[in-house]
Amino acid sequence: MSVDVDLTTLSSTMVYAEVFNMMMSPDDYIGKTIRITGIFTVYQDPETKQVYCGVIVQDATACCAQGFDIAMPENALYPQDYPPAESEVTVVGELQADRSMEEYGMIFLRLENVTFE
Template structure:
């Protein structure tokens, strides 16, 4: 008898959970509208991916604007880029995060990165970048942990037998 009661109660709870998790058409439409245009799949038609430039001259197009995403979507897309960088190589990305530097003791090289925290700020994921043009560190660069926005193309290089990906930043804006 107790098994029937527990089974009935369990079935009722599961039914309520399924009903509570369903979405109506208006909610689905809102979700689609929120992400439409912000995230373009890497393999879609190039013309659909082109967006208005962040530069005043209008020559550069952004394929993936990470600044337009909610914190959850942002971290998910960053994770996708890190796990499958080859799908994004050659794409122009726009992102904002914290400016960080990393000094290599072995090669006496300073690496620059934009670090993007997740929604709870417990985890971070960074992208190495090289600022295109004539810029000297530290004079032309922001201070450590400044919020920045970069726009550039994802590319790769090989160092010590390992392949790394980075952003060739055409534009760097200090936000604070």
């Protein structure tokens, strides 16, 4: 998979700044393939059993964090097909936006068609 934006080569300050740019100007990045290293987060809803996951990056002082939802492959089973929670991962995926809450000023960015390196 060809990568359009490789955040793995940048310092933590620059990664945080670039992710901030993506959040502020998502249309400049939608459809691009992103490579990012960060902390893999996972949450399983106890009632629905739905699994939500993401990759989080922090700024240089670790006071602020941003990240993306990760759309795991449809056939992925939790937990065996997922990285360990809170582990450092490098993920490559296509950036897409969930605009279902845009009328309230919120756009959620997610990586789709992901692979872990």
